[in-house]
Amino acid sequence: MILPASSSHGFDVVVVGGGHAGCEAALAAARIGCDTLLLTMSLEKIALMPCNPAVGGVGKGQLTREIDALGGEQGRNTDRSYIQMKMLNTGKGPAVQALRAQTSKKLYEDNMKRVLAAEPRLYLLEGNAAGIDVSRETIAGVFLDDGSRIPARAVVLACGTFLRGVIVIGEQRFPAGRMGEPPSSRLSENLERWGIELGRFQSATPPRVDARSIDTDKMTVDPGDPSPQHFSFFSAATRRKQVPCYLTYTNEKTHEVIREHLHLSPIRTGSVSGKGPRYCPSIDRKVINFPDRDRHPVFIEPEGIRTRELYLQGLTTSLPVWVQEKVVRATPGLESARIMRPGYAVEYDFALPSQLRPTLEVRDLSCLFLAGQINGTSGYEEAAAQGIIAGINAARHCLGQEPFTLRRDQAYIGVLIDDLVTKGVDEPYRMFTSRAEYRLLLRHDNAHSRLSPLAHQVGLLDDADYEKVVRHESSLKDLLAELGTARVQPSPAVNDYLESCGSSAISSAVTAEKLLRRPHVSLDPLARAAGLDIEERFVPDVRRRAEIELKYSGYIERQRADIERRSRMESIVIPEDFDFGAISALSIESRDRLSRVRPATIGQASRISGVTPADISILSLYLERKAPH
Amino acid sequence: MRANETIAAISTPFGAGAIGIVRMTGPRALDICHRLFRPAGGGDLADAPSHTLHYGHIVDPATGESVDEVLVAVMRAPATYTREDIAEINCHGGPVAQRKILSLLLDEGAVLASPGEFTRRAFVNGRIDLVQAESVAQVVSARTEAGLRVAMAQLEGSLSREIAAVRRSLLGVLASLEAGIDFADEDIDDVDRDDAGKRLQEQAGRLRELIDSAFVGRVLSEGVRTAIVGKPNVGKSSLLNALLMRERAIVTEMPGTTRDTIEEIINIEGVPLRLIDTAGLRNSEDAAERAGIDRSRRAIREADLVLCLFDGSEREDDHDRALINTVPAERTIFVVNKSDLFRGRRPSFNLGLLPAEPVLVSALTRQGLSELKGLIAGRVLGGEIPAPASPVVTHERHKRLLEEALAAVERTLQGLRVGLGDEILAEEVRAAIVSLGEITGEEVVEDLLDTIFRQFCIGK
Numbered sequence A: 001m002i003l004p005a006s007s008s009h010g011f012d013v014v015v016v017g018g019g020h021a022g023c024e025a026a027l028a029a030a031r032i033g034c035d036t037l038l039l040t041m042s043l044e045k046i047a048l049m050p051c052n053p054a055v056g057g058v059g060k061g062q063l064t065r066e067i068d069a070l071g072g073e074q075g076r077n078t079d080r081s082y083i084q085m086k087m088l089n090t091g092k093g094p095a096v097q098a099l100r101a102q103t104s105k106k107l108y109e110d111n112m113k114r115v116l117a118a119e120p121r122l123y124l125l126e127g128n129a130a131g132i133d134v135s136r137e138t139i140a141g142v143f144l145d146d147g148s149r150i151p152a153r154a155v156v157l158a159c160g161t162f163l164r165g166v167i168v169i170g171e172q173r174f175p176a177g178r179m180g181e182p183p184s185s186r187l188s189e190n191l192e193r194w195g196i197e198l199g200r201f202q203s204a205t206p207p208r209v210d211a212r213s214i215d216t217d218k219m220t221v222d223p224g225d226p227s228p229q230h231f232s233f234f235s236a237a238t239r240r241k242q243v244p245c246y247l248t249y250t251n252e253k254t255h256e257v258i259r260e261h262l263h264l265s266p267i268r269t270g271s272v273s274g275k276g277p278r279y280c281p282s283i284d285r286k287v288i289n290f291p292d293r294d295r296h297p298v299f300i301e302p303e304g305i306r307t308r309e310l311y312l313q314g315l316t317t318s319l320p321v322w323v324q325e326k327v328v329r330a331t332p333g334l335e336s337a338r339i340m341r342p343g344y345a346v347e348y349d350f351a352l353p354s355q356l357r358p359t360l361e362v363r364d365l366s367c368l369f370l371a372g373q374i375n376g377t378s379g380y381e382e383a384a385a386q387g388i389i390a391g392i393n394a395a396r397h398c399l400g401q402e403p404f405t406l407r408r409d410q411a412y413i414g415v416l417i418d419d420l421v422t423k424g425v426d427e428p429y430r431m432f433t434s435r436a437e438y439r440l441l442l443r444h445d446n447a448h449s450r451l452s453p454l455a456h457q458v459g460l461l462d463d464a465d466y467e468k469v470v471r472h473e474s475s476l477k478d479l480l481a482e483l484g485t486a487r488v489q490p491s492p493a494v495n496d497y498l499e500s501c502g503s504s505a506i507s508s509a510v511t512a513e514k515l516l517r518r519p520h521v522s523l524d525p526l527a528r529a530a531g532l533d534i535e536e537r538f539v540p541d542v543r544r545r546a547e548i549e550l551k552y553s554g555y556i557e558r559q560r561a562d563i564e565r566r567s568r569m570e571s572i573v574i575p576e577d578f579d580f581g582a583i584s585a586l587s588i589e590s591r592d593r594l595s596r597v598r599p600a601t602i603g604q605a606s607r608i609s610g611v612t613p614a615d616i617s618i619l620s621l622y623l624e625r626k627a628p629h
Numbered sequence B: 001m002r003a004n005e006t007i008a009a010i011s012t013p014f015g016a017g018a019i020g021i022v023r024m025t026g027p028r029a030l031d032i033c034h035r036l037f038r039p040a041g042g043g044d045l046a047d048a049p050s051h052t053l054h055y056g057h058i059v060d061p062a063t064g065e066s067v068d069e070v071l072v073a074v075m076r077a078p079a080t081y082t083r084e085d086i087a088e089i090n091c092h093g094g095p096v097a098q099r100k101i102l103s104l105l106l107d108e109g110a111v112l113a114s115p116g117e118f119t120r121r122a123f124v125n126g127r128i129d130l131v132q133a134e135s136v137a138q139v140v141s142a143r144t145e146a147g148l149r150v151a152m153a154q155l156e157g158s159l160s161r162e163i164a165a166v167r168r169s170l171l172g173v174l175a176s177l178e179a180g181i182d183f184a185d186e187d188i189d190d191v192d193r194d195d196a197g198k199r200l201q202e203q204a205g206r207l208r209e210l211i212d213s214a215f216v217g218r219v220l221s222e223g224v225r226t227a228i229v230g231k232p233n234v235g236k237s238s239l240l241n242a243l244l245m246r247e248r249a250i251v252t253e254m255p256g257t258t259r260d261t262i263e264e265i266i267n268i269e270g271v272p273l274r275l276i277d278t279a280g281l282r283n284s285e286d287a288a289e290r291a292g293i294d295r296s297r298r299a300i301r302e303a304d305l306v307l308c309l310f311d312g313s314e315r316e317d318d319h320d321r322a323l324i325n326t327v328p329a330e331r332t333i334f335v336v337n338k339s340d341l342f343r344g345r346r347p348s349f350n351l352g353l354l355p356a357e358p359v360l361v362s363a364l365t366r367q368g369l370s371e372l373k374g375l376i377a378g379r380v381l382g383g384e385i386p387a388p389a390s391p392v393v394t395h396e397r398h399k400r401l402l403e404e405a406l407a408a409v410e411r412t413l414q415g416l417r418v419g420l421g422d423e424i425l426a427e428e429v430r431a432a433i434v435s436l437g438e439i440t441g442e443e444v445v446e447d448l449l450d451t452i453f454r455q456f457c458i459g460k
């Protein structure tokens, strides 16, 4: 292990935890120009996926895309490591389409490790953090479990499910961060001692079975897209053999077995505490809550190319292993399935995210940042998204630069972090597109247009990559201008096309833009029918973007107007030391809520649940009174 | 600042049925109240301990008659919202009684509170400093919101229950759309568009009914906005005076809540008419009135009811004809004045020009006035105003939000017809739910997720 010359005085940034959040945080800090240490329990387990072997999906995929636009690694690394790629929601509008990749887990880990190792200012160290070093309410470094101390100017904790982690299978309970790995309990105690308030959540994973022991003839094949798209705007197109997934369903027999053994389920025995996610119920829970459903889907996903493990999505459970086997085997196609790894639940501490600033810095402990599952989220994408923001801010702090945050109308990442710090969490937080009020603006296809200029400014996107985004944008601009002026004549070809997509024929020349605003009218066939040579001059991504921008233009304008209206509230800053408790005109409850979250702007204050418009008026009144005139 | 004055205002803009509050704060609040209040159980309000309720009557000192049966809340400084003495008079009678009580308080020396003044006092007394001028706007909106919350409670829940029901149904539609979007890779059927259309139609109907009820609500709380129009010298002000005199109506001068004009209320057989453009009426024979039709046009636009007046003793001219074409026949009562001049004979004015049968009156001799009053009351109460048994929208802001919600639901229905994508339909339904949430103070996302997880079995 070669540490940099500066290491005797410590590092600029120390990141604890080599999971999805930690990797992005460490890469961002190092790339911005800080000497950064990634400290993690095992260098064999970098960016490990303890649950499903997939990245992306609706909502999550947009996060990954945004991470890529910001110069992060998750998108590129998924493109390097996927074994199946699929665009979801193609039957619905482009605003809600999202990519999902099945990855080879080991490949993903190895590729990420290679990227980390190649990063000049990034150092890796295997070790176990036992506490933080604090001097005058500011972080000074971390302590390892052997008592040694690593000084740092900023620390990012990204410890995932490890804080006082306990694994539960049936009646068994034992301390562990993930299966086969020790928990991180001293760190939990240490954080509590520093006044960080912790909560307790739980999450579970299904059993993995041997590919040789299942009968895929009884299942539906679920292949990848014939021409797969990439997560990263910067990835070169690759051709690769894709691996199929399979779909089967549980049946009454499966449910019968579960009902027979429910008394052994941790749900019933109470051996698991902590709140689990509603969107990821165990099969036990599904059978209890939806007794009328005669089947539940089970997606079978390969865990990689060099292993025979198959992940049984939909059969999450922490019943005793012998019951798991009965449940699995009651399901069509899995009658002789052999379990290779049993399913289990893990219970862990998380830090209440309302203690954080929008930069993910702990409000009362300067220079300590928290990212990932430790903030009460779940999922690789949610973790990575927080990682990159924490990494950027830790680095900017060291460089004496202004904080970096994203607004709700700029990015899903903005929605994610604002929700966390403003509303807090009462179950593990996962991204859904319905959480975003400006969903039509926050799309997969325009993530780079939204965020890459910022990433370039921050120093996370190099000139060459940024240049690609700029070229794409200017080509889009040209195309939109052209479509705004190009007149489509009422030729038979054009009218045939229009009628074929259920639109009315035209009798005089109309701009292409106007026609494209109609529902169901698409650019490529229209251009062809109208004899416009657009396909030759613009790449598919640009043509698609143009079409989307035009289709949604009316709604986009409306959303922009709404953003404009609210921007005043977002721009009124509440001073750090503002004493909410002293405003007697506010109700006691509102004073409490505001003091807990300590919002940074009036806009943020207005989103705290229970804070009324009247409270906001009174608050603005005070702030304006305080402002110098 | 009028820090030493005692201020009073009606703090709930509500109509018959609902309990209204007339509020007063300041050093003389309890004293003024004491002079008008006759407690049912005897005793003296001026000595009443803080935070006590007193049952009795408000009595008009001029006549000795009871104006309304009331509950008076006595709150003494400093443990009050304004940190001054407060008297809150909870009245049972409708808006007319509330206004009468307010006018009695003002007669006794209270000053009419300007919008936001209660909160401003609270603020000032909490912090001593002077309030900066530019802050007033915020205080006003704070007061409106606070009033809103009271309003919700006052509606005895029926309006909020109805809105909640509409919102719940819309949330159901949104949940089916959103579940299909956010859980694309799960076992969820696409939304049934026919069913969604039916549910949306139903909710649009309910929203329309609520919006229509706003008229009743406003009539109950503010009176029927009435314009008396006609060219100069047809006798508009005489008609007004005749209506006022005959009724010995309760006439209060009060600043309008939205516009700072002085408006008058006449009570016609229990129907409050609020006369608009009374300034124009009073100065009807002066030069300003020569602007004639133009000025009336505005009044006509704003009016719920138009009394369109002609001089029956003269032949019609171009002005009269223009006016007939301007007024909306369905909201207009045609009145032909000066019947004393053509008694028994045919009027010189050609009645055949009028789209509806006119009432012949003489403002001078009062002939035909009771017929006119009967017609006004019948017009307003008969058919045009439904009985307020169902929920009634009484607040302008609520009405606007309901209209926004309805517009969004209608856009969704239109979107269903032309086959727009689920994500756009969801956008519109969500906009409707957000508007309703601004009335009831609820957010979308958590309720939506709850609905999704209840309706659908989600879970990898």
Ligand SMILES: Cc1cc2nc3c(=O)[nH]c(=O)nc-3n(C[C@H](O)[C@H](O)[C@H](O)COP(=O)(O)OP(=O)(O)OC[C@H]3O[C@@H](n4cnc5c(N)ncnc54)[C@H](O)[C@@H]3O)c2cc1C
Binding pocket: A016, A017, A018, A019, A020, A021, A022, A039, A040, A041, A042, A045, A046, A047, A048, A049, A050, A051, A052, A127, A128, A129, A130, A158, A159, A160, A161, A162, A163, A177, A178, A184, A187, A203, A204, A205, A280, A344, A345, A346, A371, A372, A373, A374, A377, A378, A379, A380, A383, A384
């Ligand atoms: C059993 C299980 C089931 C799950 N189910 C789901 C699911 O259904 N859906 C879903 O979206 N997500 C699920 N997840 C969560 C998903 O794996 C995480 O959300 C994601 O990996 C979190 O990323 P992270 O970077 O925050 O933490 P992790 O990926 O957990 O990484 C944490 C890293 O920190 C290291 N570390 C911890 N403490 C210390 C210390 N003191 N010193 C040094 N290093 C330390 C660990 O070794 C590890 O490398 C599940 C996780 C588990 C374990």
